[in-house]
Structure formats: C-alpha cells, structure tokens
Amino acid sequence: MGRVLVVEDDDRIARLVARALRDDGHSVDTAMTGPDGLSTALARDFDLVVLDLMLPGLDGSRVLERLVEARPEQRVLVLSAMSDVSVRVACLEAGAADFLGKPFAVAELIARVHTRMRAQAPGAAKRWLTSGPVKLDLRLRRATVGDRQIELPFREFLLLQHLMSQAGQACSRAELLADVWGMTFDPGSNVVDVCVRRLRAKLDNPDRVETVRNVGYRFIED
Numbered sequence: 001m002g003r004v005l006v007v008e009d010d011d012r013i014a015r016l017v018a019r020a021l022r023d024d025g026h027s028v029d030t031a032m033t034g035p036d037g038l039s040t041a042l043a044r045d046f047d048l049v050v051l052d053l054m055l056p057g058l059d060g061s062r063v064l065e066r067l068v069e070a071r072p073e074q075r076v077l078v079l080s081a082m083s084d085v086s087v088r089v090a091c092l093e094a095g096a097a098d099f100l101g102k103p104f105a106v107a108e109l110i111a112r113v114h115t116r117m118r119a120q121a122p123g124a125a126k127r128w129l130t131s132g133p134v135k136l137d138l139r140l141r142r143a144t145v146g147d148r149q150i151e152l153p154f155r156e157f158l159l160l161q162h163l164m165s166q167a168g169q170a171c172s173r174a175e176l177l178a179d180v181w182g183m184t185f186d187p188g189s190n191v192v193d194v195c196v197r198r199l200r201a202k203l204d205n206p207d208r209v210e211t212v213r214n215v216g217y218r219f220i221e222d
Helices: 011-023 034-043 060-070 085-094 106-118 154-165 173-180 191-200
Strands: 003-007 027-031 048-051 076-080 098-101 128-131 134-137 142-145 148-150 209-212 216-219
Touching (some): 003 034, 011 106, 027 034, 034 060, 048 060, 060 076, 060 085, 085 098, 085 191, 098 106, 134 154, 154 173, 173 191, 191 209
Parallel strands (some): 003 027, 048 076, 076 098
8 A cells, every 4th residue: 555654652542553554554664753753754755644743852843844845745644632723724734735633533544544645746746837927846846936936835835836727717715725735624714815815925916816706816827
C-alpha cells in the first residue's frame, strides 16, 4: 500500500495507529518527539505523515511548517485532540492534507489514509503555470508577477494555482474549499475570503481576482 510515518508521543495511541496501518498493509515507522519526527520525515520518503500537534521538543505545528517548506509535495494528516475549527483551519492553511480529531474511529482513520494516498501530491503537477503577468513555479512553489517575485504561504499559493488554472471561469467557494483546503464541509468561517484578500494585496492589481457575486471568484488574465 504505502509507507507511513506516525509522529505521536502517546505510546498507546502510537501503537494503536501503527498496528491498524500495518494490518491495512502499510509499512509504518514511528517517532515520539517533534525533532525526531521532523528529521525522520526529511531523511526518508513517506507516502503520508500522520502528525500529532502536542509533541515534546518541537510543537507539531512547527514540524508541519518546516516539513511542508522543505517538501511541498509531502502529504500530512494531522491527528490531534486540539480539534476546534481555528486549529483545523490553521493546520490546513499551513499545508496539512487532512485533519482528524481525537478521539477517532480507526475505520475513519484508515479511510482518510486511503483517500490521501489516492490524491495527487501537491507538488506533483507540471512545472510552470502562466496566466497574464503571473507565473508560478509549481515545483519550487514560487510566484512572480512581471519581474517581481512574491512570497506566498502554502494555501495562498494553492489558491492562486487553482484560480489561474481556471482563468476566466468562476470558481465557487465550495470548489475552492475542496481543492485548496481539502474540506468537503463548510468550516463555518470565511477562510476563503480572508485568503483571497491577502492574495489580492500581493498581486499587480487587486482586481486580478474578481468577485463573482453569489458564486465565488474568478482570475482575470488581462
């Protein structure tokens, strides 16, 4: 099936998750601290990293940020008792592919693992995407507007990539939540609108991303 790294400091939960994944046919490695988890994830190739947030040595959110920065293509499933909406949204914006709260059902964990392994990795697309004056390097996750390079966090980059790939077409909020944040539900927040506002401020023209009333947003090439 795949190779999975479980980063979890609770030995009972780590053994439960590892056993369930191995019974499902996966190869599983484990780490019990933030530094060990990060170094292991960077030293080897994993199809998925299952990551707790409350870790000794280095907080799981920092592990996530550093891992995604070093390997944009790495799929990460956050598994945490800190599961309120703001935490889930923050992890998804930071680059997590999915979030599952504790306590959890093993069957749901396995189903989510299957879904994430079937999905294309974030960095597996073609190298370049150009629309109007904006150019994206999808491998290095860099954006340029004309001759100016702009810094984009992970979710802003994915949002711009989606809008540019559908340039001229209206993209609904539900579509953007599903493709950019991996959410098949409404998180009860204006996460899409906030991300669009931040993105507009960095482009050559705030009207580059046009609001489509009662629908969502559209990228304008000209």
